[in-house]
Amino acid sequence: TSCPSCNQTCKDFEKECCNRLMKAPYVCNGCSQKLHQCSIAHKYTYDARFADRKYRETLKDSRRGINLSEKEAREKDCIITPLIAKGQSPYQILVNHPELQMSVRTMYSYIDQGIFTSKNIDLKRKVTFKPRKCHKTQISNREIFHGRSYEDFLKLGLNAFVEMDTVHSCRDSQKTLLTFFFTEEKLFLAYLLNRCTKGAVKAVxxxxxxxxxxxxxxxxxxxxxxxxxxxxFGDPVALETNPNGIQRSSIYYCDPMRSGQKGGLEQAHTMLRMILPKGSSFAFLTQWDVNRIVNHINSTPRESLNGDTPYQRALNRYGEDVLKALQLGPIHPDEVCLRPKLIRFK
Known part of the structure; x- marks a missing residue:
């Protein structure tokens, strides 16, 4: 079984086999016999670090470059470039030419990477789009969404609840506003955070x-x-329980990129932006300033409340002591101001 010449010429040659390699996991790991004393010519060992490194290299290489040969790229370019020169959109081209076998997003990516003769400037609207700004990072630990998803929230069948979000300052300031919106009373709250962190939200x-x-x-x-x-908002347990370990609230999360699921608060932010326009800095804001802004917003009559103000509705439901604890107060109707001049920046 070990003669190299018989291995190639003898018809009766039988390759030596190992029972360990004939069954899962098909490796020599765990064998009591030393490798240099084993007569099996081919040995198979499993190394977790090596296997993980090869997996990641394969994963990276499979996503590198484009999934097109040079010939395929030229054939597709002969169809796409003349049509884009005529003002047709990528979607229009793909609808009329299904043989291209690509998505709209893929065509945009290939044009952006210079695979085709057409460039971004040849597209009707691409050059007018501004890069999206992402002020906040998303929660990376997906386990916390178990039992707290928007689907779980809908199962509660609530008519009244609180929506929560943050409003960011311009880039030269780390100050952020933590905002709340009561869906039934249309009441709006805002609290100033020196930094937008889990600990700062818990402190509020x-x-x-x-x-x-x-x-x-x-x-x-x-x-x-x-x-x-x-x-x-990545630490819901800290928000749901007080320092004594008592349950004080229940946190639920919207679906990704679905801000409309808390549309009431988004509309309240439009009123906030009337006073604090986008791009304005919160560096010189104090909580006293924020309370003044909130009081003016809550003293604005709403058609959805039949002409009542959110402050009046909240006063009827919660009482004066609760509103004082929330640092809320009424503003005379003729003194309500929803303009930037309400807050004079230093």
């Missing part, structure tokens, strides 16, 4: 709870909260 929850004489008041008001998947 703890501070709000301490302002209430009865801990159950906070639980009844902030019982169910719907928010997005920003990283600042």
């Amino acid at each position: 929850f703890d501070r709000l709870e301490r302002r209430f004489e009865d801990v159950f008041d906070f639980q009844s008001i902030f019982e169910y909260i719907l928010t997005d998947r920003g990283s600042e």
